[in-house]
Amino acid sequence: QSVLTQPPSASGTPGQRVTISCSGSSSNIGSNTVNWYQQLPGTAPKLLIYSNNQRPSGVPDRFSGSKSGTSASLAISGLQSEDEADYYCAAWDDSLNALFGGGTKLTVL
Amino acid sequence: QVQLQESGPGLVKPSQTLSLTCTVSGGSISSGSYYWSWIRQPAGKGLEWIGRIYTSGSTNYNPSLKSRVTISVDTSKNQFSLKLSSVTAADTAVYYCAREADIVATISPWFDPWGQGTLVTVSS
Numbered sequence: 374q375s376v377l378t379q380p381p382s383a384s385g386t387p388g389q390r391v392t393i394s395c396s397g398s399s400s401n402i403g404s405n406t407v408n409w410y411q412q413l414p415g416t417a418p419k420l421l422i423y424s425n426n427q428r429p430s431g432v433p434d435r436f437s438g439s440k441s442g443t444s445a446s447l448a449i450s451g452l453q454s455e456d457e458a459d460y461y462c463a464a465w466d467d468s469l470n471a472l473f474g475g476g477t478k479l480t481v482l
Numbered sequence: 483q484v485q486l487q488e489s490g491p492g493l494v495k496p497s498q499t500l501s502l503t504c505t506v507s508g509g510s511i512s513s514g515s516y517y518w519s520w521i522r523q524p525a526g527k528g529l530e531w532i533g534r535i536y537t538s539g540s541t542n543y544n545p546s547l548k549s550r551v552t553i554s555v556d557t558s559k560n561q562f563s564l565k566l567s568s569v570t571a572a573d574t575a576v577y578y579c580a581r582e583a584d585i586v587a588t589i590s591p592w593f594d595p596w597g598q599g600t601l602v603t604v605s606s
Binding site: 405429474 | 544578589590591592594
């Protein structure tokens, strides 16, 4: 099991807003920033959010991130069918180890 | 823009050493202040960070794999490599290489870009 805890699944209908949580501890999320990755079926992960709430160029503003204490969240508004993917949170711990959440499979109903 | 490509044997026998190379194109592996990482993903499972290397040769490894992992860099070939010894079926996974964000910009770098990944199966 992963040190960062994510729900295994989430779902929503087109146009809805969905949030995915990521829970950690004081030695990882509590003291470092959180990044999020989107993995479409059969492809490599792609950076979606970095430094808690920053979007790389090309990522729609429908995607947003936040962090509070030892938890972080990814929100997707105006859900679209192409958002169906696996989402992973990630953070470093104080021992310079990179940690990933177990991943959340998002289904667009 | 920088692109990464993994290469190496797709089949490794149990107890042997898995060896993969990541070739960096579109830029020099030595330019900037970047760490270069290996990450793996067993079929149907999540991502696991294996370790990373700076172009100076400085490394960090996942404690759960540290005794079996060696990551090295060859700046003349613009490549970095992964060796994982004493492999078992549990090491069967897609292996990705990735660049981390410039450490001058952040102490908590993100992985971007990623290679497309290469499947390594451990089987006799």
